[in-house]
Amino acid sequence: MVTIIANAGQILPFVILSQWVTGDASLLRLKIEASWIMAAVVAVLVSYVLSLAVSSRRLHDRGKSAWWLVVFYLFPLAAVQVASQVFRGDPPNPAYGYSMLPVLAVVIWGFVEFGVLAGNPGPNRFGADPKGVMAVEVFD
Secondary structure, three states, rough: HHHHHHHHHHHHHHHHHHHHHHHHOOOOOOOHHHHHHHHHHHHHHHHHHHHHHHHHHHHHOOOHHHHHHHHHHHHHHHHHHHHHOOOOOOOOOOOHHHOHHHHHHHHHHHHHHHHHHOOOOOEEEEOOOOOOOOOOOOOO
16 A cells, blocks of 8 residues: 555656656646756655655565566556657557557556555565564464
């Protein structure tokens, strides 16, 4: 649940930052002062670092390496950027929507991996169980 909240805090600042960086202010349609832009940049960076830390711990709790963050964080961002460049045009190309299906699959997989599935019981190669309780056999 903490990961979901940490990731939700990235959405709006990321949209503002990405549109400011790319020069496409079609969603913003307003003038933003430089101090607000810097505050948004700082908020995005802080939120991103915290989200990476929480997500890394969650992956370790599941017995997976933090390298999986590349799949859950970088792949969706890169795929959206590539697809928006490839399928650019007016009227919008319907293939853009279909190209987002793998991104949707990775986002759903990340939601399930980070927010739904329980961690591995007991210690794993990354350390002890954070819950501190090992599974106990009920019927011996």
